[in-house]
Amino acid sequence: MHADPAPAFDPAPAPGPPPDRRDAGAAGALPGSVAIYVNPSRWWQNASFALPLLGAVLSTSAGLILESAEALGFGLFLGAVALIMLPVVLLTWRSTATAVVLTTDGAVALHRGRPLHELRWRELRRIERVEYLGNVRHKLVHGEDERFLTVESEIVDAAGLVERAFALSGLPCAATRGTRDG
DSSP: OOOOOOOSOOOSOOSSSOOOHHHHHHHHHSTTEEEEEEOOOOGGGOHHHHHHHHHHHHHHHHHHHHTOHHHHHHHHHHHHHHHHHHHHHHHHHTTSOSEEEEESSEEEEEETTEEEEEEEGGGEEEEEEEEETTEEEEEEEETTTTEEEEEOTTSTTHHHHHHHHHHHHTOOGGGGGOOEEO
16 A cells, blocks of 8 residues: 655644644645644543443453452443443544644644644634633633634644634733633
8 A cells, every 4th residue: 555645734833742644634635724733632531431341341351350249340341331432432423623734814723634624714703711620721712602613622732722722813811811710
């Protein structure tokens, strides 16, 4: 099988790992691309799946080694929880941005090269900082119906993305004063 050549997209690099080739290709096809910000997390890193799976492996192993029915039973229970959570995690992962591309005209959230959400700077109303249990996200709120593009904390240099969004959109930085804590 023949590997695809590297895409011709080379904006000012954001810190962190390189983008997925599909995200880089989609970003390169966007007119006026300025930067791409990568979400290096993967579906299997979701705590709803990873923690029960890890617990299942450890508890089942301990149950077998120590010949403990309780540990073995708990491990099997956690394995069932991981299996039940697998389709939920896979379905929600499909709507998670693997990259956010900033252009001179707006921003586009991508999942493996597929556009998930797009906004134009002229429609941007405000950027909200949302904190919940120590996890900080930003919402780029746009349009009359106040749709929003979420900048997850997993995105490498999410703060730099937000700073650059202010600069590209022309919004004053005081627009984040509408912080909501959940």
